Each structure stands twice: as structure tokens, then as C-alpha cells.
Amino acid sequence: MNAEYPHWQTVPLRWKDNDVYGHVNNVVHYSVMDTVINTWLIERGRLDIETGEVIGLCVESQCKYHASVSFPGELEVGLRVGHLGRSSVRYEVGMYSKETVIAEGHFVHVFVDRESRRPVPVEGLLRSALEELRTGLG
Template structure:
């Protein structure tokens, strides 16, 4: 699979569980970290003071292979669908060329105060469009 953006996310000691591998919940954290880092650094999202925020309304992960501390996971990110107020991110987690997991997150962008959906506008919309796999 091809991804438009890549981010390395290191595993942490606390990510390992009693079975000696990264716990399944940590994979969601790796994906969430890649998405939100990109939103802040490239998409211009102000998570602290912005009028609009993104809320996760759906997430999924298919596990393919284990990871363990210490490793660095390469997280591939792309946009599979961009709507008026929502976006579906698609992600792949890799160790070298080995696929560890793949998943998706759906964010709905809402007004911080009212929690009502808000149209995705500049600068975020064109940034998200740059991640589309089928523009």
C-alpha cells in the first residue's frame, strides 16, 4: 500500500504487556500520534485554542505482526475519504518492510463549544486534500 506521509513513532517501555510484545491498545496510540502530529504541524490545527476540533467517531485496527520495546514504528498516513466535516485517515504500521498493522480513524470536525459539525476550511482542507489517495 502507498501512503503520502510517514512518521516514525518509537515504542515505549510501558507499551509492552505481560506477553512481551506491544499491547494492542498502543497501536491505536501510534496511529493517533501520527494523525495529530500531522494535523498540528501541517494542517494548522490549533488543538488548544482553535474554534474547531477533531473528534474520533470511528477507529479500526487489523493486527498482522507483533512489535516490542525498543523499536521504532514507521506509520504511513493517507486520506481515503474527505467529506464536508469529516475525514477518514488510513494508516499502515511498519517495521522495515514488514506490515505490523493497518487501520483507520474517522474524525468529525466540530465547534469546540457546541460540538456541532463544522465545515473543514482552509488551511486544513487543502492540507487534507494533499493526503488523498484518489483526489
């Protein structure tokens, strides 16, 4: 695993992830990124996605594909924070299979008040969890 990422999570591929061309469809990569990010936020940042006052909204995402992968298999997914602002965060994600980079992408979340949808500062346990993922890149 690549030391550039402070956190790693294994994500199993599913039969339904393959498309008619016999490889994992591109939309699955976005779902994997979203899953790994939100797992970290819920488990480490104690983000309450169901009733919490603060939620994260994705305002930007991108994925670059380097190689294909197919079911059966799994992805080793690296997660880091490239930039942590007052109310936003840029996550950077690397997806690997057997030491081969499959895809690299990023998500930008803006944390907002659930009701008003206005940006709020990233504070407390959430900020601490995101700080753990900082790489010194931003």
C-alpha cells in the same frame, strides 16, 4: 516505505509499550495512529487543539493486527486520507517494522465547533493539508 501512503512518520517504541506477553499491547497501536494523525493536523493543518474554534472528534476507529513488534524498536507509520467529506475525514494508517506490516487501521474524525459540538465544514489550511494526503480512494 510503501508508496500508498503520502506521509511517513517514525514513532519510537517505549519500554512501557510492551505487555506481559512481551509484545506491544494493542492499545498502543491506537495511540500511535492518534499521535501521527494529530501531529499532521497540528503541523500541516495548523489545527489549534488548545484554543481553536474547530476540533476533530474521533467517531470511528479500527485496527487489524498482522504481526507483533516489541521494544526496543520503532514503527514506520504511513498516513493517507481515504475519504474527505464536507465535515469529516477518514484517515488510513499502516504501521510497519523493518518492511513488515504490523497493523493497519483507520480513524474517522468529524470536525466540530469547540463550543456547540456541531459539525463544521473542513476549510482553509486544514482542508489543504488533508488534500495532500488524499489517495484517490474516495
